[in-house]
Amino acid sequence: MFNIEFNGEFAAFFIFSTIIVCGAVLMISLQKVVHMVISMAGVFLGLAGMFVLLEAEFVAFVQVLIYAGAVSILMIFGIMMTNHQDAGGEKVLPLHEGLAAIGALALFGLLFYAIRTTDFPDPLPFQGGEENTMKIGQLLYTGYIVPFELLSILLTVAFIGSIAIARRLPEKINGASGGDNAGIGGGPAGPTAQLQTKEAE
């Protein structure tokens, strides 16, 4: 059933999968949210190592830059913008949690059965381990140019939209709080804007 040959790739796979599973289980079981984000960063780094193992070096470094860098920092910003004093005292519904655990385990059992019973044919040798980045670039700018440009539009729209959602409303800025862009809007300048003009003088 487990027809695994013990070579270097399997050893590296074992180490990386241990890192990933430990990080994911810690993410579920830890109490504080910041610790959860740190263990998720560990999961992302382990996945990047696994991508290197699979001869996908460019995707591995993109994974490190975007997931372990940007997404983790974004989540930490989300934690800092919302307060989490009541992180430990969350109510536990035993029935809900048990049902979710049973559902996840059943899905895993189904997937495991499907994976183990499927007869995968032997693959052809993989071309593209050398000069991985150049080949991906050629593929992106020839065959996949339209999805690539559509994705750039999606990314721009999503970031502008998220800034527009998370920005404070203008009437709140002009109030007593004195927000970030109070001086730009033409309303009464908040304390920070007055401080800036004093410093400029």
Next chain:
Amino acid sequence: MLPSYLTMAAILFCIGLYGALVKRNAVVVLLSVELMLNAVNLNLIVFSKYGVAPSLTGQVFSLFTITVAAAEAAVGVAILIALFRAKGTVNVDEYDEMRR
């Protein structure tokens, strides 16, 4: 090696699913969704090396998935901040306007 990698991705997906269903904190739910997306990425890259017809297309598609996941995380955190300003909590049980 292919079934081992696929089992790894299945474990990751199921842990993410469990976290997204059970956790009360909205940031942790977003993190669990990222975990599930990462499992899909792993599957794409595994099949780009060990599939029947190996090619770089799987890696290109995983790059697309990573981009969409980054946009999703940004919009998710922005919506979370707006919801926190409106309701003063990050507990997903209290976001129940559609149910009342």
